[in-house]
Amino acid sequence: MKWTIIKPCLAILALSASLSLAACSEQEEQAATEKQHTTSKAASEKKETVEEKLLNNITLSAQRGFVRDEVTFNVTDLKGNEPVELVWNAIDGEYIVEDLYAVIGPKFTEKEMILLEGKAGVDGQWSGKFNVPEGFGGDFTLWVKQGGKKIGQVGYTVDPSFNMEPKSGPVGTEITIKMEGLGWSTYMRNWQLTYDNKYTGLVTGISTNGTAEAKIRAAGTVGDHAIRLRTGYLGMQYINYLQSPYPDKPAPDFMFTITEGIAPTIANHVEKAPVAASGGVVMPELKQKQGVKVELSVKEGVVDAPVSLTSSGLPKDTEIELVWNTMKGSRVSGKGFGEDISTLAKVKTDKEGNINYTFKVPDDLGGIPHRIDLVDDGEVYGQTYLRILPSIVDFTPKAGPVGTKIAITIKGGGWTEYDNAYYLTYDNAYTGYLCAFNSQGNLTFDVIATGEVGHHLIDLYPGIYKQQEKDTDMTLIPQLTYSTDHPGSAMPAIRLAFEVTN
Structure with missing residues (x-):
C-alpha cells in the first residue's frame, strides 16, 4: 500500500518538474527574445538620438543684450531652397490664487515663439536679423527649424534694464523706476530696493513677464539721496553679488536730488485702484432668475x-x-x-x-x-x-514736534492672503505691517513722528501676507510694483505725510 501511494506521487512530481522545466525554458526563450528586442530598440533609439543631435550652426552678432536689441544671425547646414524658422523659448508668468483668497505662488510656462520665417539659400545658409523680444530676462535658447524639426541651436542672455524718472524734485515727488527683462528664475525673480541704505520694498515682474514699474516718493532733506536695486530671493538684498553665482548681472544705483519746496503728491490720499495682476481673481458668476x-x-x-x-x-x-x-x-x-x-x-x-x-x-x-x-x-x-x-478716516495731528504720536484710521482693508495687510514705510524705510481681517476692514494705529524739521512720508503699500510656495520670499514685504504686478484684487497704495516742527 505504501509503495502504491508513493509511485503515483513521484510520477506526478516528475511530470510537474518536466512541465515546469518546459515552461521555464519557454519563459527564458521569451525573455531572451524580449531582451534582444529591447536591446535592439534601445540601440535604435540611441542611434536615432545621435542622428537627431542638434547642430551648433547658428552664429549671432552678440551673445547677450537687452530687450529690443537688434541681433544679426547666420545659419548653415540647412536644406537648400526650403522654408526655415527662427524660434525662441519664451516664458509666461502668472500668480496662482486658489479659492479666491489663498496665494499659492508664481507659475511659469515655457512656450516656443517664432521670431522670424524665411527660406534657406541654395547653399543651405540663411542670414538675417531679429529684435530681442519683450519678456523675461535670463538665459534663452534660439532654435532653427525646418519641416517642423529642430536642426540647430544657440544660447542668448537677456539682461534687465532700469530707468528712473524724474531725477529730481521736491520732497513728496513720485519716483518711478521702470524695468524690462527681469528674470523668472529663482535667483533673478525678486529685486529689492533700498533708499539711503534703508530697506524699502520688493520689485517684481511676474505676471508682466519681466516688465515692471516700481513707485516710491522722494523723502528726506534737500540734497542727493541714493536708491539701490539688487536681487534678493530671500527677502533682502544680496549685497556681495560680485561673489555670487551671477556676478555679471546688473546692479543699478540711482541718485535722486531733492530740491526746495513741497510736491503736490505730498497731500494725504488713497491712490486710484490699479489693475490686478493678470486681471485679478475671477469672482463666481452671479445668478439671476429669468427676467430679473x-x-x-x-x-x-x-x-x-x-x-x-x-x-x-x-x-x-x-x-x-x-x-x-x-x-x-x-x-x-x-x-x-x-x-x-x-x-x-x-x-x-x-x-x-x-x-x-x-x-x-x-x-x-x-x-x-x-x-x-x-x-x-x-x-x-x-x-x-x-x-x-480703502479710505482715510482719521489722521491727527498733521504737524508737531519730534515725538508726536500720529493717530491714523483706515477703512476698507481686505481679508485674503493678498489684501488683508498693508505694509508701512516711514521716509521709505520699511517699518511693519497692519492686518485688517480681525477688525473687519478697520486699520487703527499710531506712528511716532521722527526726523528733521520738514515733511516726512508715511506710505502704505499692498503686499502678499502669505503664500504656499516659497522658492522666493515675497511675504510681509511692501510690493513697490503693486500698480502692475500685485495679485488678486488691485489694492491701491495709501499716501500720508506729517510735518515735523520745531
Missing part, C-alpha cells in the same frame, strides 16, 4: 458713500430682503473664519416688480467684492457685487 435684472449705480466705493440699487423682474408688491455677504474671523486666532450674512435692508417692490433703493456702503472688509442677494421667502432672485475701497 440687478444694477448698482457704482461697482465700488468707500465706506459710507451712497450707492443706489435698482432691480426689475421681481415678484410684484413683495418685500425683498437685501442680503449682505461677507467674511468674518481670523486666520491667526485659531478659531478660523467663514462666510457671514446680514440683512442690508428690506424693500417692497412696486406693482411692476421693480425696486430702487439707496444705501450707504457698509463699514466692512475691502479687497474682493461682496455679493448682495435679493431674496424672497428664502429664494434668491438676483445678485450683484459691490467692492469696498
Whole structure:
C-alpha cells in the first residue's frame, strides 16, 4: 500500500518538474527574445538620438543684450531652397490664487515663439536679423527649424534694464523706476530696493513677464539721496553679488536730488485702484432668475458713500430682503473664519416688480467684492457685487514736534492672503505691517513722528501676507510694483505725510 501511494506521487512530481522545466525554458526563450528586442530598440533609439543631435550652426552678432536689441544671425547646414524658422523659448508668468483668497505662488510656462520665417539659400545658409523680444530676462535658447524639426541651436542672455524718472524734485515727488527683462528664475525673480541704505520694498515682474514699474516718493532733506536695486530671493538684498553665482548681472544705483519746496503728491490720499495682476481673481458668476435684472449705480466705493440699487423682474408688491455677504474671523486666532450674512435692508417692490433703493456702503472688509442677494421667502432672485475701497478716516495731528504720536484710521482693508495687510514705510524705510481681517476692514494705529524739521512720508503699500510656495520670499514685504504686478484684487497704495516742527 505504501509503495502504491508513493509511485503515483513521484510520477506526478516528475511530470510537474518536466512541465515546469518546459515552461521555464519557454519563459527564458521569451525573455531572451524580449531582451534582444529591447536591446535592439534601445540601440535604435540611441542611434536615432545621435542622428537627431542638434547642430551648433547658428552664429549671432552678440551673445547677450537687452530687450529690443537688434541681433544679426547666420545659419548653415540647412536644406537648400526650403522654408526655415527662427524660434525662441519664451516664458509666461502668472500668480496662482486658489479659492479666491489663498496665494499659492508664481507659475511659469515655457512656450516656443517664432521670431522670424524665411527660406534657406541654395547653399543651405540663411542670414538675417531679429529684435530681442519683450519678456523675461535670463538665459534663452534660439532654435532653427525646418519641416517642423529642430536642426540647430544657440544660447542668448537677456539682461534687465532700469530707468528712473524724474531725477529730481521736491520732497513728496513720485519716483518711478521702470524695468524690462527681469528674470523668472529663482535667483533673478525678486529685486529689492533700498533708499539711503534703508530697506524699502520688493520689485517684481511676474505676471508682466519681466516688465515692471516700481513707485516710491522722494523723502528726506534737500540734497542727493541714493536708491539701490539688487536681487534678493530671500527677502533682502544680496549685497556681495560680485561673489555670487551671477556676478555679471546688473546692479543699478540711482541718485535722486531733492530740491526746495513741497510736491503736490505730498497731500494725504488713497491712490486710484490699479489693475490686478493678470486681471485679478475671477469672482463666481452671479445668478439671476429669468427676467430679473440687478444694477448698482457704482461697482465700488468707500465706506459710507451712497450707492443706489435698482432691480426689475421681481415678484410684484413683495418685500425683498437685501442680503449682505461677507467674511468674518481670523486666520491667526485659531478659531478660523467663514462666510457671514446680514440683512442690508428690506424693500417692497412696486406693482411692476421693480425696486430702487439707496444705501450707504457698509463699514466692512475691502479687497474682493461682496455679493448682495435679493431674496424672497428664502429664494434668491438676483445678485450683484459691490467692492469696498480703502479710505482715510482719521489722521491727527498733521504737524508737531519730534515725538508726536500720529493717530491714523483706515477703512476698507481686505481679508485674503493678498489684501488683508498693508505694509508701512516711514521716509521709505520699511517699518511693519497692519492686518485688517480681525477688525473687519478697520486699520487703527499710531506712528511716532521722527526726523528733521520738514515733511516726512508715511506710505502704505499692498503686499502678499502669505503664500504656499516659497522658492522666493515675497511675504510681509511692501510690493513697490503693486500698480502692475500685485495679485488678486488691485489694492491701491495709501499716501500720508506729517510735518515735523520745531
